[in-house]
Amino acid sequence: xxxxxxxxxxxxxxxxxxxxxxxxxxxxxxxxxxxxxxxxxxxxxxxxxxxxxxxxxxxxxxxxxxxxxxxxxxxxxxxxxxxxxxxxxxxxxxxxxxxxxxxxxxxxxxxxxxxxxxxxxxxxxxxxxxxxxxxxxxxxxxxxxxxxxxxxxxxxxxxxxxxxxxxxxxxxxxxxxxxxxxxxxxxxxxxxxxxxxxxxxxxxxxxxxxxxxxxxxxxxxxxxxxxxxxxxxxxxxxxxxxxxxxxxxxxxxxxxxxxxxxxxxxxxxxxxxxxxxxxxxxxxxxxxxxxxxxxxxxxxxxxxxxxxxxxxxxxxxxxxxxxxxxxxxxxxxxxxxxxxxxxxxxxxxxxxxxxxxxxxxxxxxxxxxxxxxxxxx
Amino acid sequence: xxxxxxxxxxxxxxxxxxxxxxxxxxxxxxxxxxxxxxxxxxxxxxxxxxxxxxxxxxxxxxxxxxxxxxxxxxxxxxxxxxxxxxxxxxxxxxxxxxxxxxxxxxxxxxxxxxxxxxxxxxxxxxxxxxxxxxxxxxxxxxxxxxxxxxxxxxxxxxxxxxxxxxxxxxxxxxxxxxxxxxxxxxxxxxxxxxxxxxxxxxxxxxxxxxxxxxxxxxxxxxxxxxxxxxxxxxxxxxxxxxxxxxxxxxxxxxxxxxxxxxxxxxxxxxxxxxxxxxxxxxxxxxxxxxxxxxxxxxxxxxxxxxxxxxxxxxxxxxxxxxxxxxxxxxxxxxxxxxxxxxxxxxxxxxxxxxxxxxxxxxxxxxxxxxxxxxxxx
Numbered sequence: 001x002x003x004x005x006x007x008x009x010x011x012x013x014x015x016x017x018x019x020x021x022x023x024x025x026x027x028x029x030x031x032x033x034x035x036x037x038x039x040x041x042x043x044x045x046x047x048x049x050x051x052x053x054x055x056x057x058x059x060x061x062x063x064x065x066x067x068x069x070x071x072x073x074x075x076x077x078x079x080x081x082x083x084x085x086x087x088x089x090x091x092x093x094x095x096x097x098x099x100x101x102x103x104x105x106x107x108x109x110x111x112x113x114x115x116x117x118x119x120x121x122x123x124x125x126x127x128x129x130x131x132x133x134x135x136x137x138x139x140x141x142x143x144x145x146x147x148x149x150x151x152x153x154x155x156x157x158x159x160x161x162x163x164x165x166x167x168x169x170x171x172x173x174x175x176x177x178x179x180x181x182x183x184x185x186x187x188x189x190x191x192x193x194x195x196x197x198x199x200x201x202x203x204x205x206x207x208x209x210x211x212x213x214x215x216x217x218x219x220x221x222x223x224x225x226x227x228x229x230x231x232x233x234x235x236x237x238x239x240x241x242x243x244x245x246x247x248x249x250x251x252x253x254x255x256x257x258x259x260x261x262x263x264x265x266x267x268x269x270x271x272x273x274x275x276x277x278x279x280x281x282x283x284x285x286x287x288x289x290x291x292x293x294x295x296x297x298x299x300x301x302x303x304x305x306x307x308x309x310x311x312x313x314x315x316x317x318x319x320x321x322x323x324x325x326x327x328x329x330x331x332x333x334x335x336x337x338x339x340x341x342x343x344x345x346x347x348x349x350x351x352x353x354x355x356x357x358x359x360x361x362x363x364x365x366x367x368x369x370x371x372x373x374x375x376x377x
Numbered sequence: 378x379x380x381x382x383x384x385x386x387x388x389x390x391x392x393x394x395x396x397x398x399x400x401x402x403x404x405x406x407x408x409x410x411x412x413x414x415x416x417x418x419x420x421x422x423x424x425x426x427x428x429x430x431x432x433x434x435x436x437x438x439x440x441x442x443x444x445x446x447x448x449x450x451x452x453x454x455x456x457x458x459x460x461x462x463x464x465x466x467x468x469x470x471x472x473x474x475x476x477x478x479x480x481x482x483x484x485x486x487x488x489x490x491x492x493x494x495x496x497x498x499x500x501x502x503x504x505x506x507x508x509x510x511x512x513x514x515x516x517x518x519x520x521x522x523x524x525x526x527x528x529x530x531x532x533x534x535x536x537x538x539x540x541x542x543x544x545x546x547x548x549x550x551x552x553x554x555x556x557x558x559x560x561x562x563x564x565x566x567x568x569x570x571x572x573x574x575x576x577x578x579x580x581x582x583x584x585x586x587x588x589x590x591x592x593x594x595x596x597x598x599x600x601x602x603x604x605x606x607x608x609x610x611x612x613x614x615x616x617x618x619x620x621x622x623x624x625x626x627x628x629x630x631x632x633x634x635x636x637x638x639x640x641x642x643x644x645x646x647x648x649x650x651x652x653x654x655x656x657x658x659x660x661x662x663x664x665x666x667x668x669x670x671x672x673x674x675x676x677x678x679x680x681x682x683x684x685x686x687x688x689x690x691x692x693x694x695x696x697x698x699x700x701x702x703x704x705x706x707x708x709x710x711x712x713x714x715x716x717x718x719x720x721x722x723x724x725x726x727x728x729x730x731x732x733x734x735x736x737x738x739x740x741x742x743x744x745x746x747x748x749x750x751x752x753x754x
Contacts, residue, residue: 024396
């Protein structure tokens with residue numbers, strides 16, 4: 001018998017009233033009953049994305065939505081710019097190359113953010129660039145990019161700006177229309193407090209012009225089919241009905257709470273968590289001025305094996321946090337504070353990490369992390 | 378307050394013990410706890426497909442799995458043969474053309490099955506055909522194709538045989554390895570008694586040779602990435618965790634019941650339903666010698682508008698059956714008897730249909746359909 005604490009930057013825990021909706025009897029997807037729920041979800045997503053333009057829902061992981069953006073916007077040999085500051089930014093490059101685009105890449109050092117000026121420079125150097133791909137909150141490092149400035153820059157060119165906001169949406173401020181973000185993709189299992197399996201696409205007219213021209217093959221991911229289905233309050237293909245019914249409930253909760261308050265709460269949690277991590281005598285991984293609010297990343301001392309710490313936490317205490325990815329494997333841990341994760345969940349996480357660090361011989365004062373965390377709150 | 382009866386050929390109703398699993402707390406997808414469940418599902422799918430070779434799981438609708446087969450097997454300009462006997466067979470043609478294949482098509486009259494001899498002829502005429510795409514049970518018409526004979530024919534050529542078994546798997550006999558079917562795709566929301574949102578791919582070495590050669594772009598659908606993840610008991614990207622946990626339970630039920638018994642029960646239900654439909658003074662749509670077991674399709678008299686009948690049934694009695702698709706729109710109805718649909722569900726369906734037909738002035742004796750149904754059982 002063990003309690004289970006999910007503190008990973010996706011999937012995140014689900015409110016019980018949302019989870020329960022998943023197990024309701026299945027509605028047929030071509031009925032007015034389901035159509036009403038679907039429509040509520042699409043309108044709710046527009047609120048979450050802060051857009052008045054098209055929103056689509058796809059039954060897939062967030063990566064499916066990322067690929068859908070490339071498949072719908074990019075034709076072989078198109079010039080594209082990928083501005084990456086981590087593993088998920090790099091994913092844009094992988095997908096673009098698979099779709100045979102000519103990729104120019106900006107690689108910000110992991111732990112820092114993309115420099116908007118570099119994007120400006122690259123776009124000035126090559127006016128044929130069709131699209132710029134970057135990341136809202138980079139889950140692998142815990143950094144947030146300055147999308148407002150990037151949006152301003154790209155909007156003055158003919159290029160389309162495409163954002164992976166999978167881990168940041170509904171957690172870290174993002175205002176799609178106001179910030180002039182042309183395409184934003186996201187997923188259900190992070191700030192939206194739902195099970196994984198759904199992804200979302202918000203797209204404007206500027207991007208739509210590329211959709212009309214793209215010769216890349218796509219059927220399941222085809223935005224034209226999605227757009228045609230929206231007035232019928234349905235999806236082109238059988239969607240993950242039970243996840244959508246649950247998502248409707250999650251969006252109701254978000255609307256009631258209001259995005260602005262959610263952003264504020266999460267920002268406070270982020271500040272408190274960073275204080276807690278420092279009180280563990282650990283160094284933050286993401287540079288503090290660009291650290292995102294939805295998760296905190298922390299460096300581990302060289303003598304502590306990160307994967308073992310993460311594994312032991314899960315095995316002994318049922319606490320799931322995330323380790324490092326790729327070149328950060330074993331070197332950092334990441335703890336989420338978004339969606340349905342509240343201050344007491346983070347306290348559990350900090351407390352568990354403290355125990356494991358102490359066992360590994362790391363110099364800490366028991367309880368100090370939680371104190372520092374609470375002091376900021 | 379209304380009871381809800383789901384009798385459509387997908388999605389189908391879900392056993393309560395399966396549905397409940399959906400709302401359990403979310404497991405992280407890179408943990409040993411989830412890995413064990415994922416592994417159980419993959420092994421269970423091998424039983425359901427009746428294969429000893431590779432099985433993959435994808436978070437998408439069945440159509441996503443269909444597209445994945447085309448994207449992984451077919452390169453532009455490849456010659457392919459599509460053998461269609463309905464709307465879902467036609468979908469193979471659509472997808473193959475989007476991937477720029479040269480499509481030769483066999484069009485069996487709707488309501489009849491594909492003639493295996495025609496496949497043999499086309500393959501003899503063009504020895505460059507890389508793959509043959511066809512359908513197990515054609516959901517739009519209620520027909521089952523003779524996959525055993527087709528498998529025998531295609532196995533003697535260099536072509537790869539690709540089957541859409543979305544509505545038939547775990548309902549209508551299919552023995553992947555024994556029948557020499559190279560690739561079979563399916564979905565969670567039909568015979569597997571789960572919510573929609575998951576799809577499956579079973580693939581053998583003969584097909585794998587094409588995967589190695591395909592130049593079509595794919596990332597989310599990439600079989601090579603999926604194959605690499607299987608030994609780690611995970612998927613390349615965050616999967617629909619809650620649906621997979623539920624699917625594990627559904628597969629446990631299927632294994633306990635045993636496929637052979639499921640096939641027998643559904644066959645009996647199909648025979649009884651056909652008798653019931655005839656007792657409603659309606660003509661069966663699918664030719665009886667090729668009618669599938671998982672659903673029954675019936676023609677409506679010209680004076681009865683099919684979409685209205687289906688809509689009224691749902692609105693007044695909460696009974697969901699399906700109407701006709703494409704050229705059959707308004708002309709037929711379809712009622713499912715697979716997965717968690719039992720004899721009493723079908724009785725509800727027949728009884729509701731009878732009421733609506735009588736109201737529309739159709740000549741029937743009340744109760745006769747149910748009597749005919751029960752007599753066969």
